[in-house]
Each structure stands twice: as C-alpha cells, then as structure tokens.
Amino acid sequence: MASERQIHVGGVPVGGGAPVAVQTMTKTETANVAATMAQIRRVAEAGADIVRCAVPREQDVEALRTIVRESPIPVIADIHFNHTLALKALDAGAHCVRINPGNIGGPDKVAEVIAKAKEKGTPIRVGVNSGSLPKHLRELEYTNPVEALVTAAVETVELMERLDFTNFKVSMKSTSVPNTIASNRLLAERIPYPLHLGVTEAGTKWSGSLKSAVGLGTLLADGIGDTIRISLSTFHAEEEVKVAWEILKALKLRERGPVLIACPTCGRLQFDMDSVVAEVERRLQAYDDPIEVSVLGCAVNGIGEARHADFGITGAKDMGMIYSKGEPLKKVPTERLVDELFAEIDRYYAAGRKVVRDERAAAEAAAWLAAEEDATAMTPERLAALEAEKAREEADAAAERTPIDEAVSPVEGRRFTRA
Numbered sequence: 001m002a003s004e005r006q007i008h009v010g011g012v013p014v015g016g017g018a019p020v021a022v023q024t025m026t027k028t029e030t031a032n033v034a035a036t037m038a039q040i041r042r043v044a045e046a047g048a049d050i051v052r053c054a055v056p057r058e059q060d061v062e063a064l065r066t067i068v069r070e071s072p073i074p075v076i077a078d079i080h081f082n083h084t085l086a087l088k089a090l091d092a093g094a095h096c097v098r099i100n101p102g103n104i105g106g107p108d109k110v111a112e113v114i115a116k117a118k119e120k121g122t123p124i125r126v127g128v129n130s131g132s133l134p135k136h137l138r139e140l141e142y143t144n145p146v147e148a149l150v151t152a153a154v155e156t157v158e159l160m161e162r163l164d165f166t167n168f169k170v171s172m173k174s175t176s177v178p179n180t181i182a183s184n185r186l187l188a189e190r191i192p193y194p195l196h197l198g199v200t201e202a203g204t205k206w207s208g209s210l211k212s213a214v215g216l217g218t219l220l221a222d223g224i225g226d227t228i229r230i231s232l233s234t235f236h237a238e239e240e241v242k243v244a245w246e247i248l249k250a251l252k253l254r255e256r257g258p259v260l261i262a263c264p265t266c267g268r269l270q271f272d273m274d275s276v277v278a279e280v281e282r283r284l285q286a287y288d289d290p291i292e293v294s295v296l297g298c299a300v301n302g303i304g305e306a307r308h309a310d311f312g313i314t315g316a317k318d319m320g321m322i323y324s325k326g327e328p329l330k331k332v333p334t335e336r337l338v339d340e341l342f343a344e345i346d347r348y349y350a351a352g353r354k355v356v357r358d359e360r361a362a363a364e365a366a367a368w369l370a371a372e373e374d375a376t377a378m379t380p381e382r383l384a385a386l387e388a389e390k391a392r393e394e395a396d397a398a399a400e401r402t403p404i405d406e407a408v409s410p411v412e413g414r415r416f417t418r419a
C-alpha cells in the first residue's frame with residue numbers, strides 16, 4: 001500500500017498514491033555551482049524527479065540559493081549536525097530539507113528547524129540510519145536491528161507530531177538488504193507518512209544496482225515506497241537515476257522510454273549480437289515512447305519469445321528478419337538489420353503509431369523463417385515441450401497402474417505393523 005499522506009517536494013507529489021518519484025544526489029561540491037548545475041541538468045535529463053545536494057558548509061548554503069533558482073527539478077538540502085545550516089537552507093528556498101533528528105543537536109534544535117519549515121511551507125525528510133541510532137536503542141540494535149530501526153523512526157514521527165508537523169516523509173536506511181525490507185514493511189504498517197526507500201552505501205554500479213533492485217524491488221512490489229534513491233559508488237549520479245528507472249519499469253510502476261529485450265545468447269547464435277544490442281540500445285535513447293524492442297539471437301525462437309514486442313530483430317548467419325508483434329515484416333542482410341529496424345520504427349511513428357506492412361516483403365520473410373526452421377534443433381521451447389510431454393506420459397502411466405491396496409499390502413518383516 002502506498003502511504004496515506006502526500007507531500008509536495010516543489011511540484012513533485014510524494015506519497016498518497018502518486019507515481020514513485022525518482023531521486024538522486026549530486027556528487028559535486030555544492031559550492032561549485034557550475035559543476036553542481038551541470039550534474040543536476042544531467043540527472044534531470046536522465047529522468048530524476050528530485051535532486052538532493054549535500055550542504056555541509058556555509059559556502060554550500062550560499063550556493064544553494066542559486067542552485068534552487070536555476071535547477072529544472074526540485075532541490076533537497078541534505079543537512080547533518082548543524083541545525084543553523086538547515087535554517088539557512090530553508091531561507092535559501094530549498095524545496096525540502098533532509099535532517100537526521102538523531103544528529104542535529106537535540107529536540108530543541110529539531111523544533112527550531114520544524115518551526116521554520118512550517119513558516120516556509122517546506123517539507124522535511126526525517127531520516128534514521130542504522131549507523132546513527134539514538135543511544136537508548138544501541139542495545140536493541142545488537143539483538144534486533146530491525147526493531148531498533150523501526151523504533152527510532154516511530155520515535156522521530158512522534159516527535160514531528162508533537163511539534164504539530166505532518167509535512168514530512170521518512171527514510172530508514174540500512175546497509176543490509178533484509179533489514180531494509182523487514183524494517184520498511186513494519187514501518188509502512190505503523191505510520192501513514194510517505195516513505196523514502198534506499199539501501200544505504202549499496203556499493204559499486206554492479207553490486208549496488210543488484211542490491212538495490214532486490215531490496216527496493218521487493219518493497220515496491222509490495223506497494224511500499226513513495227520515492228527511491230539508488231546509492232552507487234560512482235561519480236555519475238545519472239547512473240543512479242537510470243538504475244532507479246529500470247527498477248520502476250521492470251515492475252511496471254512507471255514508464256519511461258523504450259524497453260529493450262535481448263536474449264542471453266547461446267550456442268545457436270550466428271551473428272555478432274553484442275554489437276547489435278549495444279547499437280540498438282544506443283539508438284533507442286533518442287526515443288521517449290515506451291516502445292518495446294526485442295533483439296534475439298536466433299530466428300526460430302525470435303518470433304515465439306518476443307510476440308509482445310512492438311518491434312524486434314532476429315538473425316541467422318548472413319540474413320536476419322524484422323518483425324512486429326511476432327509477425328514477420330521483412331528479411332534483410334545482417335549488416336543492415338539495425339538500420340532497417342529503426343527505419344521501420346520511424347515509419348511506425350510517421351504513420352501515427354501504425355505498423356506499415358509490405359505484404360510481399362512480409363511473405364518473403366515468413367518463407368525465409370520457415371526454411372530456417374530446423375525441426376531437429378533442440379531449442380529451449382522444444383526442450384520444454386518435450387519435458388512437458390514426458391511428464392504427461394508419466395502421469396498417465398501412473399494413473400493406469402493398479403493402485404496399492406493398503407489392506408492387502410505385505411507387512412511382514414516391518415518393524416511396525418498395523419493394529
């Protein structure tokens with residue numbers, strides 16, 4: 001379930017059933033306005049809805065005013081330890097301020113920040129982190145880290161409510177994927193406020209993306225989470241945005257740009273698919289529509305496995321085929337596959353999202369496909385069909401066998417006999 005409550009970070013709704021917002025964090029020195037703005041523009045281009053900037057010093061909060069004014073997407077100021085910077089960030093017009101009430105200097109300082117946020121109408125993100133839990137929860141952290149995280153988050157929420165403040169979202173971060181999943185599941189049941197999801201310090205682009213996909217994907221599939229940030233050890237913040245989008249697209253939670261399907265290849269592959277996939281992926285970046293394009297390594301499976309793809313290509317040694325929704329469109333020499341694929345896609349858009357079919361070329365492609373098909377090839381589909389057939393035969397044979405009559409079954413020699 002999405003959170004009951006909704007807040008607005010700039011113009012972006014978060015929670016209350018709004019689309020899951022993608023956010024990232026700049027990795028530049030915030031005071032370097034030119035570099036920070038360049039990165040913000042890149043992440044916005046990649047699809048970030050919201051961006052966060054670290055504000056650890058006076059010069060950063062000074063730069064923030066310009067950044068907020070020039071940024072194409074809402075800006076969150078990320079503050080630790082120094083509540084004065086949080087107050088200044090609110091004055092600088094930040095669209096949201098992230099504080100960790102556990103390290104900002106005590107409840108009085110939190111109250112000061114919240115009073116200013118109320119005055120400005122600015123939302124706050126309150127975060128608890130497995131690395132900085134309040135002292136009284138340290139023991140619980142050893143015995144039950146999930147409960148410790150959730151307790152810290154609930155205590156923070158109670159503090160906000162005591163301050164008569166509800167314009168906030170909550171994040172609860174852990175480096176452990178199971179703890180992230182378990183704690184957010186519990187918290188989602190206990191509070192109505194929007195949840196910011198992330199696996200903290202997830203790691204490199206490769207392992208961090210996988211950890212995030214498992215942790216955040218599990219929660220999002222449960223309907224938990226209103227905004228996500230993928231934390232990757234890369235200077236290129238736009239990579240975090242791309243991963244976030246892939247997770248949302250995989251779960252069909254949001255659509256953005258084309259979806260590329262590509263087979264893993266196997267011993268049946270007869271053309272240089274790696275280069276073809278890379279080229280298709282590169283050229284698809286020019287399209288905004290959520291069109292589905294498939295690249296498959298062999299002709300026989302191409303049609304069956306990508307029946308749902310809007311367009312696809314499949315190849316053999318020196319000839320390949322372009323198809324749409326599982327129907328052949330034309331056969332073309334392998335070296336022209338990619339160009340012809342994009343010619344077909346462009347024709348589709350020019351015709352108002354309609355596949356333009358040349359019946360003669362389609363018939364020729366269908367005939368080529370039939371000739372290519374080798375009835376003896378052990379394709380995955382045929383293997384699956386053979387296994388299914390064998391299972392059916394075994395089930396039939398079992399049904400025909402005389403059922404065992406327990407009453408006449410031999411019991412002699414058994415340690416236990418029936419009474």
Ligand code: SF4
Nearest residue numbers: 263265266297298301
């Ligand atoms: S059988 Fe064909 S489509 Fe399937 S993995 Fe192998 S090459 Fe790709």
